[in-house]
Amino acid sequence: MNRVDIRAEEVPIPHWKGAAGNYIKSILNNLGHKDWTVSVLLCNNKYIKTLNSEYRNKNEPTDVLSFPLGEKGPGGAYLAGDIVLSLDALNENVNFFKVPLDEELRRLLVHGILHLSGYDHETNESGEPMLIKQEEILLGITERII
Numbered sequence: 001m002n003r004v005d006i007r008a009e010e011v012p013i014p015h016w017k018g019a020a021g022n023y024i025k026s027i028l029n030n031l032g033h034k035d036w037t038v039s040v041l042l043c044n045n046k047y048i049k050t051l052n053s054e055y056r057n058k059n060e061p062t063d064v065l066s067f068p069l070g071e072k073g074p075g076g077a078y079l080a081g082d083i084v085l086s087l088d089a090l091n092e093n094v095n096f097f098k099v100p101l102d103e104e105l106r107r108l109l110v111h112g113i114l115h116l117s118g119y120d121h122e123t124n125e126s127g128e129p130m131l132i133k134q135e136e137i138l139l140g141i142t143e144r145i146i
Contacts, residue, residue: 001035002028003077008042011087016105019145023106026141027113036080037073038116040109045088063089064108066115083112102146103138110137 004021007013014020020040028036045061053059055067069081085108093104111134121128126135 003037006040039082048086
């Protein structure tokens with residue numbers, strides 16, 4: 001059984017926390033992942049900027065970061081790693097891309113899980129294989145979070 005832990009730093013826990021956890025489990029099931037443990041940290045731009053600067057040498061906020069762990073844990077669970085998602089950047093993306101909040105949240109969660117699954121991309125161009133896979137998953141899992 002897949003496990004998802006969602007917490008918040010410097011932002012209140014959103015009312016959709018439970019639905020987001022269920023959506024992440026649907027993504028994991030879609031990808032064929034069994035007994036994965038994923039941690040999600042929701043934060044603001046200030047917090048994620050610090051992480052982006054420290055771990056990627058980019059002194060700017062970003063929307064989502066993934067930190068793969070990839071270790072076996074107690075009871076044989078696979079400790080996949082951590083996803084950090086800025087709620088500020090989420091809202092900025094909604095306005096910039098003119099998409100519904102729920103859609104963009106689902107997109108960022110899929111993106112983070114794909115990185116934990118070993119996918120990567122060189123650019124943000126839509127032809128990148130990881131981004132194609134991301135959009136396929138979004139079309140395939142239509143349950144709403146918000």
